[in-house]
Amino acid sequence: MDDGVHCDNLMVRYTTDVIGSVAFGLKCNSLKEPNCEFREIGEKLCYYRYSMPIVSLMNLFPNLFRKLGFKIIIEEVSQFFFRVVREAVDYRDRTGEQRKDYLNILMELRKLNTADNLTMDEITAQAFVFFVGGFETSASVLSFCLYELALNQNIQEKARREINEIIAQHDGKPTYEAVKEMKYLLQVMYETIRMYSVVPGLVRKTAEDYIVSNTNYVIEKGTTVIIPLDAIHYDPDIYPNPEQFDPERFTKTEVENRHPMAWLGFGRGGRACIGYRFAEVQVLIGLSLLLKNFRFSPTQKTQIPMKFNMYKLFRGPEKGVYLKVEKL
Numbered sequence: 001m002d003d004g005v006h007c008d009n010l011m012v013r014y015t016t017d018v019i020g021s022v023a024f025g026l027k028c029n030s031l032k033e034p035n036c037e038f039r040e041i042g043e044k045l046c047y048y049r050y051s052m053p054i055v056s057l058m059n060l061f062p063n064l065f066r067k068l069g070f071k072i073i074i075e076e077v078s079q080f081f082f083r084v085v086r087e088a089v090d091y092r093d094r095t096g097e098q099r100k101d102y103l104n105i106l107m108e109l110r111k112l113n114t115a116d117n118l119t120m121d122e123i124t125a126q127a128f129v130f131f132v133g134g135f136e137t138s139a140s141v142l143s144f145c146l147y148e149l150a151l152n153q154n155i156q157e158k159a160r161r162e163i164n165e166i167i168a169q170h171d172g173k174p175t176y177e178a179v180k181e182m183k184y185l186l187q188v189m190y191e192t193i194r195m196y197s198v199v200p201g202l203v204r205k206t207a208e209d210y211i212v213s214n215t216n217y218v219i220e221k222g223t224t225v226i227i228p229l230d231a232i233h234y235d236p237d238i239y240p241n242p243e244q245f246d247p248e249r250f251t252k253t254e255v256e257n258r259h260p261m262a263w264l265g266f267g268r269g270g271r272a273c274i275g276y277r278f279a280e281v282q283v284l285i286g287l288s289l290l291l292k293n294f295r296f297s298p299t300q301k302t303q304i305p306m307k308f309n310m311y312k313l314f315r316g317p318e319k320g321v322y323l324k325v326e327k328l
């Protein structure tokens, strides 16, 4: 039997191409040229140099680790981004080229005659954060989603039916307007993120002393707190039979009947994910094209149950997602 297609490798190349274009105005072409520089840097960026327990300690005691000289991002990666952004900005300054992308917005903010105008370093940092947050997260969600759909053929079929019906009303194309109508596919995405939070812990610092309800326990002001998403997303009192992949948990009624913090896949509050609408569009368009054209099923190489890679910046599969892909 064939090992199947290395799906997570393809997904990350798709999202790299999308973010490269939207954030930097660059044609990365990593789907066609797997060894392009952007993909190589993206790959280096996504692996920690330290294991997860050390990274958790770095999150809890950032100043201490900074003093000890620990760095999450390696020098080669930061140099690359400084160069790419500087070149793109210089080019646009020279030629007057305008593109409807994130870099253009940042360049406009540079021209403001107020204290809010951005420096070159700030433009680079913003573009960098957008890139980091934008490709690996969505790629992992796409891969985990294909994995669950391969194991749950009836759900895959239901999602495909919805895609075909809606696309037929939009000239056969998964446009922005079309994917916005795909309610079931969005439920599939939310259920995927429930089971596979790509950012497994939200980090916060308490602004004041906090008494934990119904206890005498006080979390003192200034304490770093890590909110573990799996503990909530796999709580059987909130999600019965939590190991089961079931997009019906995310119908409008089901969501309204739950506590608003029962699903934290994009975080919450002032520091929640700024790219969540973008992520939804990117993931839904990717899924629509894939499910419309291909059927996914497991092979002997598919890792069941799924295990995670402990060295990745965002949660990803330990041994890749290998699936049989049949053209429809």
Ligand code: HEM
Residues within 6 Å of the ligand: 129, 130, 131, 133, 134, 135, 137, 138, 141, 193, 198, 199, 202, 203, 264, 265, 266, 267, 268, 269, 270, 271, 272, 273, 274, 275, 276, 278, 279, 280, 283
């Ligand atoms: C399905 C894909 C994605 C998931 C599951 C995800 C999830 C998250 C989560 C959980 C956080 C932390 C929120 C908190 O602490 O409350 C976050 C932060 C962030 N995300 Fe996403 N994200 C995704 C896609 C994206 C995309 C596509 C972008 C940009 C294009 C992006 C940009 C960011 C940024 C910049 C932050 C930091 C916000 C801040 O600290 O103020 N994310 N994301």
